[in-house]
Amino acid sequence: MNTQKLLNLRVPVVSLVQKCGLKHYQAPPKYDHVEFPEKPKLKYIDKVPQLPAAIKPPKMQKNLKLMRGPEPVHNFLLHKQYGIMALCGGRIKWGHFEMMRLTVGRKMDLNRMFAVWRIDSPWQPITKKGQGQRMGGGKGAIDHYVTPVKAGRIILEIGGKCEFAEVKKFLDDISNKLPFRATAVSQQMLDEMNAREQWQEENNQNPYTMKYVIQNNMGGCRKWLKPIDLKYFGKYT
Structure with a gap:
């Protein structure tokens, strides 16, 4: 059957070159620049700060300015990969530290990932009086310790030979369990946020x-x- 008869029958002619063409896949990313720390896991955080034996644990005021305003120092990713950023001020208790440590330890692949803390262990004392006590009588006893954070503070970082899609799910899970609004971020997201804010201010x-x-x-x-x-x-x- 020649070409003229094929055209008369309206049969589509498919070229083998079109059907079996070569596909160009994007090259996988390189992780030669990633530096792994000595301990890839998040270290255990003490529930109570360790003080010398002769020092009585001091009490403090609420001091809400420790949570208000933007974070001026720890507002960037040291390893330029992924982490959790606070969107507003708040306080982190010891239970939240344990929640983050255990979740990251279960979900993270230790062979090619690592995680580091970017906040201090609980140090600010929170006092509380027993239930049913009358007003007065001085400041109550220390009930627990917290770590105050400001908006824009990086809480923890995750890096290694991994993509953001691999860690975003459990980082969002951790962010939703924190006592303040937080979100999972990458270095690309932070750069876009800063560029967008600067553009809006200039234009x-x-x-x-x-x-x-x-x-x-x-x-x-x-x-x-x-x-x-x-x-x-x-x-x-």
Whole structure:
């Protein structure tokens, strides 16, 4: 049967070159730059800070400024891979440390991954009086210790020979169990967030920003604003 008869019968002609063409796959990523620490697992965190024998554990005030505002120092990934970032201020108890340590230890592949803490062990004492006691009588006894964190603080990091899709599921699980809003981030996500924030600030066409409104006391807004709003202009609560 020649080509003319095939065209008359309207039979599609398929070329073997089109059917068996070569496919170009993307090269796998290289992890030559990754440096593994001596201990890949998250270390155990003490429930109570270790003090010398002659020192009585001191009590503290609430000191809410330890949780307010942005994190000025520990707001980036040391290993430039993946981690958990706090979206607002809060306090982390010892139980949350254990939850994170055990979850990461179960889900992480120790042959090609590692995890490191980016926050201190619980150090701020929280006092509490017994149930049914009357007001007065001085400050209560120390009940437990916490670690205060600010918005933008990196809580832990995970790295190694892995992709973000492999660790995102259990990092999101940990983030949902923390007592404040947090999220799993990668270095690419942090770069995009910083670039987007800078672009919005440079290309904003509305002159009446929150900072402008508060500084010029438009509508007498300073009568009902908090001192924290006068400092951060409503950005951090």
